[in-house]
Amino acid sequence: MTMVVTLKEVAERAGVSRSAVSRAFTDGASVSDKMRRKVEKAARELGYSPNALASSLTTGRTKLIGLVSNNFHNPIFLEVFDLFTRGLQDRGLRPLLVNLTDETDPENSVRMLRQYSVDGVVVASSTLPPGFAKAFRDARVPVVHSFGRYSSAPQVHVVGIDNMECGRMAVRELAARGHKKIAFLGGPETATSTQDRLSGFMQEVAQHPKIKAAYSYANAYSFEAGRHEMLRLLEQPNHAEAYFCGDDVLSIGALSAIRERGLSVPDDIGILGLNDMEMSGWENINLTTIHQPIRQIITSSIELMVAMLDEPDRYPEARIFPCSVVERGTLKLITK
Amino acid sequence: MTMVVTLKEVAERAGVSRSAVSRAFTDGASVSDKMRRKVEKAARELGYSPNALASSLTTGRTKLIGLVSNNFHNPIFLEVFDLFTRGLQDRGLRPLLVNLTDETDPENSVRMLRQYSVDGVVVASSTLPPGFAKAFRDARVPVVHSFGRYSSAPQVHVVGIDNMECGRMAVRELAARGHKKIAFLGGPETATSTQDRLSGFMQEVAQHPKIKAAYSYANAYSFEAGRHEMLRLLEQPNHAEAYFCGDDVLSIGALSAIRERGLSVPDDIGILGLNDMEMSGWENINLTTIHQPIRQIITSSIELMVAMLDEPDRYPEARIFPCSVVERGTLKLITK
DNA sequence: ACAATATTTGCAACCGGTTGCAAAATTTCA
DNA sequence: TGAAATTTTGCAACCGGTTGCAAATATTGT
Known part of the structure; x- marks a missing residue:
């Protein structure tokens, strides 16, 4: 033909x-x-x-890497895909993109990726349960869970941040600005990143007796979810002075809701995000947020994957990168 | 192993x-x-x-579809990737994602995709020259150019919009609101979409003797590029009353620049975008824009690709979808 | 110039499947 | 019940490459 x-x-x-x-x-x-x-x-x-596929038959290497995610409504993932695809390409690897939106069962994707004999799989998501990544390991395909949950006994390779520490950092930051009544507006309750951020948040709150804290969840890491939850919160009798939102896109949704209700940011309500995506720096958004070093996380994920191709039974490790607050316009300045 | x-x-x-x-x-x-x-x-x-790859050897079908693009800084492409990956998956096809950022030569990508024996290629970009899509056709691999240039003698299958008509539509829209001094702020000069939108824009301007029009280019379809160009324009002695920006993300950059200079939208300057990406509807952006039906474009692209798998030498066609203005807050209301 | 050594080449089997063809098994019908 | 028609099965060759091994060729040293 x-x-x-x-x-x-x-x-x-x-x-x-x-x-x-x-x-x-x-x-x-x-x-x-x-x-x-x-x-x-x-x-x-x-x-x-x-023909790369024919040769893979004898060499056992396809140079295909499954890139699986379910975050197609969070703008930061465009940056994530950009960095991953370029990084993989630069090393002669080819990303086979798998969209797991609506998928609850790892079985299908594992089977599919095995049928295509991928050399490895990168799971890029914090909203996919750890079991998803483990399913690949159980199928004996090298897997890196980027943005995954850091655990003291990692079962698969994880590259990401310390979400608990981010939660604590958020509280310290809000406390330093004199806020006494704060809240956590998390992503989906089932996401490990949400759980960990919340638990760090509460842990640190316990260290500050004068601070009152509350929390609630948005049902997705998306603008709409953040906006919706914030609108709900604003209808409650007494809302918090400042919110730590579990993600930038959630924060932007929240900002939209707050302004729609005629309140001003940061005077009436302060917002602290997490991620520092490109858009958060845009002047019309100008979000104060905790920077997540995605560039480093992705570079490191790829390096780890490459290393695993040579050494599939490599002892699992967790690579954790520090985050830091970037000061913009949605939180009052620190009063000394 | x-x-x-x-x-x-x-x-x-x-x-x-x-x-x-x-x-x-x-x-x-x-x-x-x-x-x-x-x-x-x-x-x-x-x-x-x-093993899908082994069987592909004899059947000649890999069910792999190259999905090539170079738009990793335009948030609408996250929607594009979401729709493409899900649509392909639903038909049992697997997207092999190729990031062509910085790539000027089709040769490499053609070679790579042939090595992996993809069954077809979707070029999703209006900033890639038509020659890019043609290179695949010349290599005898079925290709659909989504968001490509509509031409009366198409060499490859194109699915998209009539960019000239969008340019004309923009002028009619600005004229109807009584603007006499308008301008086109395009994307990169080399993008066919920019060229066509400009030419439609100018064509229609010629029909309105009272309207004065100017144009200039941003060097990419990105926030920064739009912002940068608008800042430059605002330094000129007399800028236009309303701008048609060749893309939503460009528009958002322009909005940021305008507000930074202390001007207000739409009273001092009006902005009309093109695309209607999800974000444009967010309350903190609220952009008046021309809606591009990307959902339909992508569904149609996939259907066309599937049809071509059965009939590789199918006579090339162009599928063009109509656009329409969606009224939001960045353009004055029509005065009757 | 010749033997010893090192490098290059081809043969043939294999990777994990598919498929045309003929033999074997089953079903249909008188 | 038995022959004819139909369906199911296995054999063997093939898809487009790779690779261990032995034969062929080239290089080195004396």
């Missing part, structure tokens, strides 16, 4: 064996310069390029 | 031939119920699932 040139035809044209052609195209193989030139000439004339 | 179960082992366990196992897993094949049950039992016990 597609008239694709095969190795055999190149061999015939060059008047050499098929193995010779194969060797000319695999570096490190034993080929003389003369032979290589002869083969390359024939290949060029025929427009040949080797 | 990965202890993967092969068809041969299933055959041995079930006590049947290898072909029998193969047939049990391809629907439409001639197998008795008894045989199928026997094979399925053995397969289940062994945890077998067929």
Whole structure:
């Protein structure tokens, strides 16, 4: 159909064996310069390029990496996909993108990715349960869980941040600005990132006897969810002075709700986000937020994946990167 | 290494031939119920699932679709990737994501995608020259250029909008609101979408003798580029009353610049965008814009791709979807 | 110039499946 | 019940490459 040139035809044209052609195209193989030139000439004339899938059959390596996620409504994930695809490409790996939105069962995706013999899988999500990543490990395919839950006994490789510490950091930050009545507006209750941020948040609150804290959840990491939850909160008799939102996009939704109700930020209500996505720095958003070093997380995830390709049974580790507050316009300045 | 179960082992366990196992897993094949049950039992016990890549070798179909783009800084593309990946998955196709940022030469990507024997390629970009899509056609791989340039003599399948008509529509819209001094703030000059929108814009301006029009370009479809160009324009002695920006993200950048200069929208300056991405509807953005029906464009692109898999030499067509203005807060209301 | 050594090449089997064809088994019908 | 028609099964070759091994060729040292 597609008239694709095969190795055999190149061999015939060059008047050499098929193995010779194969060797000319695999570096490190034993080929003389003369032979290589002869083969390359024939290949060029025929427009040949080797079939990566056929060769994977014998080499056992496809250079395909499953990139699975379910965050297609959080703008930070555009940055995530950009960094992942470029990083993988730069190392000669190909991302097979899997959209897990609405998928509750790891089975299907595991099966599918095994059918395509991916060399490894990157699970890029904090809203997918840890069991999802583990399912890949159980199927004996190397897996890195980026933005996953850090645990003292990691079952799979995790690269991300310390979400509990972020929760604590948020409270310290709000406390330093003199807020006495604060709240956590989390993402979906089932997301490990939400759970951990909340638990760090509450842990730190316990250290500040004068601070009153509350919490509630949005049902997704999305603008609409944040807006909806904040509208609900504003209908309650006495809302908090400042909110730590579990994500920037949630924060932006909350900001929208607050302004719609005629309140002003940061004077009436303060907002602290988490992620520091590109958009949060835009002047029309200007969100004070905790920076998550996604560039480093992704680079490190890829390096870890590459290392695992050589050493599949590598002992699992967690790579945790520190976060820090970036000061913009949605939180009052610190009063000294 | 990965202890993967092969068809041969299933055959041995079930006590049947290898072909029998193969047939049990391809629907439409001639197998008795008894045989199928026997094979399925053995397969289940062994945890077998067929190797899609190996079978592609003989069937000539990988069900892999290259999804190539270079728009990783325009939030609308998160929606685009979401819709494409889900749409492809729903039809049993797998998106192989290719990030063409910084890539100027189609050669590499064509070669790479051929090595992986993709069944087809979707080029999702209006900032990639038409030659990019054509390179795939020349390599005899089915290609659909989504968001591509509509031409009366299409060389490849194009699914998108009539960009010239959008330009005209923008002028009519601004004229109807009584603006006499308008301008087009385009994306990169090399993007066909920019060229066409500008040419439609100018064409329509010629129909309105009282209207004065100018135009300039941002160097990318991104927030920063839009903001930067608008800041530059505001330094000129007399800027326009209303701008048609070639994209929503550009518009948002422009809004940020305008407000930073202490001007108000839409009273001092009006902005009309194009795309109607999710974010444009957010209350803190609230952009008046021309809606591009991306959902329909993507559904149609996928349907076209599926059709081409059966009929690779299908006569090229252009599928054009109408756009329409969605009224929000960045343009004065029409004065009757 | 010749033997010893090192490098390059081709043969043939294999990777994990699919498929045309003919033999074997089953069903249909008289 | 038996022959004809139909369905199911297995054999063997093939898809496009890779690789261990032995034969062929080239290089080195004396």
